[in-house]
Amino acid sequence: MKISKVVEKIKPSGIREFFDLVIGMKDVISLGVGEPDFVTPWNICESAMFSLEKGYTSYTSNKGLYELRFAISRYLKNKFSLSYNPDHNILITTGVSEAVDLALRAILNHGDKILIPDPSYVSYDPVSELAGGKVITVKTSESDNFKLTPKLLKKYISKGVKAIVLNYPANPTGVSYPKKELMALSRVFIDNDLIVISDEIYDELTYDFPHTPLAALPGMKQRTIYLNGFSKTFAMTGWRVGYACGPEEIISAMTKIHQYTMLCAPVMGQLGAIEALRGSAKSALEMKREYKRRREFIVSKLNEIGLYCAMPEGTFYVFPSIKNTGMGSVDFAKGLLSKEKVAVVPGTAFGPQGEGHIRIAYASDMDNLKEAAQRIEHFLKNNV
Amino acid sequence: MKEILEILEKDARTTPGEIARMLKKSVSVVKNAIKKYEKEGVIVKYKTVLNTDILKDGVQKVRALIEVRVAPQRGHGFDHIAERIYRFPEVVSCSLLSGAYDLLLVVEGKDIQEVSSFVSERLATIDNVNSTVTHFILKRYKADGDILKRIERNNRIAISF
Numbered sequence: 001m002k003i004s005k006v007v008e009k010i011k012p013s014g015i016r017e018f019f020d021l022v023i024g025m026k027d028v029i030s031l032g033v034g035e036p037d038f039v040t041p042w043n044i045c046e047s048a049m050f051s052l053e054k055g056y057t058s059y060t061s062n063k064g065l066y067e068l069r070f071a072i073s074r075y076l077k078n079k080f081s082l083s084y085n086p087d088h089n090i091l092i093t094t095g096v097s098e099a100v101d102l103a104l105r106a107i108l109n110h111g112d113k114i115l116i117p118d119p120s121y122v123s124y125d126p127v128s129e130l131a132g133g134k135v136i137t138v139k140t141s142e143s144d145n146f147k148l149t150p151k152l153l154k155k156y157i158s159k160g161v162k163a164i165v166l167n168y169p170a171n172p173t174g175v176s177y178p179k180k181e182l183m184a185l186s187r188v189f190i191d192n193d194l195i196v197i198s199d200e201i202y203d204e205l206t207y208d209f210p211h212t213p214l215a216a217l218p219g220m221k222q223r224t225i226y227l228n229g230f231s232k233t234f235a236m237t238g239w240r241v242g243y244a245c246g247p248e249e250i251i252s253a254m255t256k257i258h259q260y261t262m263l264c265a266p267v268m269g270q271l272g273a274i275e276a277l278r279g280s281a282k283s284a285l286e287m288k289r290e291y292k293r294r295r296e297f298i299v300s301k302l303n304e305i306g307l308y309c310a311m312p313e314g315t316f317y318v319f320p321s322i323k324n325t326g327m328g329s330v331d332f333a334k335g336l337l338s339k340e341k342v343a344v345v346p347g348t349a350f351g352p353q354g355e356g357h358i359r360i361a362y363a364s365d366m367d368n369l370k371e372a373a374q375r376i377e378h379f380l381k382n383n384v
Numbered sequence: 385m386k387e388i389l390e391i392l393e394k395d396a397r398t399t400p401g402e403i404a405r406m407l408k409k410s411v412s413v414v415k416n417a418i419k420k421y422e423k424e425g426v427i428v429k430y431k432t433v434l435n436t437d438i439l440k441d442g443v444q445k446v447r448a449l450i451e452v453r454v455a456p457q458r459g460h461g462f463d464h465i466a467e468r469i470y471r472f473p474e475v476v477s478c479s480l481l482s483g484a485y486d487l488l489l490v491v492e493g494k495d496i497q498e499v500s501s502f503v504s505e506r507l508a509t510i511d512n513v514n515s516t517v518t519h520f521i522l523k524r525y526k527a528d529g530d531i532l533k534r535i536e537r538n539n540r541i542a543i544s545f
Binding site for chain 1: 390391544
């Protein structure tokens with residue numbers, strides 16, 4: 001059977017083989033998981049069960065339950081003074097993943113240029129290509145902590161760049177931007193008339209300064225597609241609920257695609273999300289405190305055993321350098337897995353700039369982190 | 385420094401070195417804070433949470449909740465009579481409550497007979513104890529914030545982006 005040329009062009013992930021290796025192995029301590037280790041707070045689970053018992057099992061409106069859009073609108077208003085009208089500016093999606101796809105398809109014409117940072121989350125690049133966009137990779141560097149800077153952006157913005165995907169706090173590096181740095185970036189976005197798809201799914205997991213949504217900065221709301229969801233903050237990855245906020249014409253374009261492809265986000269997930277916003281702030285805060293302690297632990301431990309690791313401002317990832325081992329990312333990850341049974345993700349999974357780094361997810365309990373740190377130390381002693 | 389208590393309450397085995405890392409403090413600062421909490425009696429002791437119900441070699445114990453009505457004493461309120469009661473090693477916990485009775489005890493024994501005889505011979509015979517109601521515990525599900533059944537979250541896929 002002949003496959004579409006666009007799909008065929010998408011490169012299979014270079015580390016598929018490594019993934020198969022991990023999944024086939026038993027008793028592995030995995031620090032390679034991109035989701036919280038906590039179970040969804042019980043009030044959310046219990047509320048969803050109650051809704052099922054009451055028979056809430058149907059489609060919802062394409063845009064999502066009004067009650068949820070209203071709750072999101074109120075939450076953004078209270079927390080960030082961001083005003084989005086639940087009727088016109090908010091769309092509930094099946095996770096942020098769907099929202100990324102919708103946003104890209106809604107804005108890109110065939111051949112439109114879009115900037116994607118390297119390293120970054122794995123979906124931005126292929127999904128942009130599926131939408132017909134021409135990806136321009138912005139190579140961030142370790143010396144800038146893998147951050148975008150106005151200088152770097154200007155280097156890549158040639159005539160005809162239409163949009164950029166921004167993700168902060170960032171997967172896989174954990175870095176984020178304080179308000180001042182965002183302001184500087186926003187001036188470049190405005191000067192060059194860029195649309196920004198801003199994936200802020202890790203916003204509540206920002207540890208060292210308050211998170212500022214890009215859309216809250218002067219001149220940015222009309223050019224930002226703000227994406228967020230419930231997966232990370234409330235440990236609800238499997239519920240698949242995210243949302244997009246933006247100017248009315250963008251949200252209605254996205255809704256057009258959404259209604260023919262997804263129809264609506266799962267109702268059970270939407271009901272759980274309502275409860276999450278209503279009564280789970282305390283649970284979310286407790287998880288955040290726990291992540292923060294683990295962050296301090298793992299960063300200090302990694303630096304001590306000889307893997308240089310910057311202190312990331314958010315997420316539950318650290319992105320230490322393994323350059324002084326002389327090994328490449330994939331070889332390091334393979335060796336660590338086969339010799340010590342610890343799984344991490346090679347930095348190259350997130351783009352060529354990730355070479356020389358590994359992503360360690362500290363969404364794993366302290367006992368695992370302690371044991372894993374010992375095993376990594378052992379691995380370094382015997383293999384470097 | 386209260387965060388130290390939070391960490392120890394979750395896992396008393398966490399070493400001062402590990403706590404120091406987690407809180408970005410020096411080991412000596414953490415050690416001193418722990419010492420201070422111990423001295424003040426904020427940290428009473430370090431114990432292990434057991435679920436003896438599933439123990440197979442016959443050292444299972446029986447527990448009962450006992451409601452006790454007592455007559456308070458002039459000048460001492462309930463404290464004296466409470467102490468008379470909680471000093472018995474059979475009494476696992478003892479609290480003064482508002483409501484229909486005064487003290488709520490958890491009493492432990494090797495079997496129903498041992499708990500019963502403690503209640504009838506020791507507890508009920510104390511002066512100022514007016515009445516007791518004994519409820520034997522059939523099964524414990526959660527104790528002091530800990531669910532006794534193991535809830536493991538091993539269904540995450542081993543690797544994901």
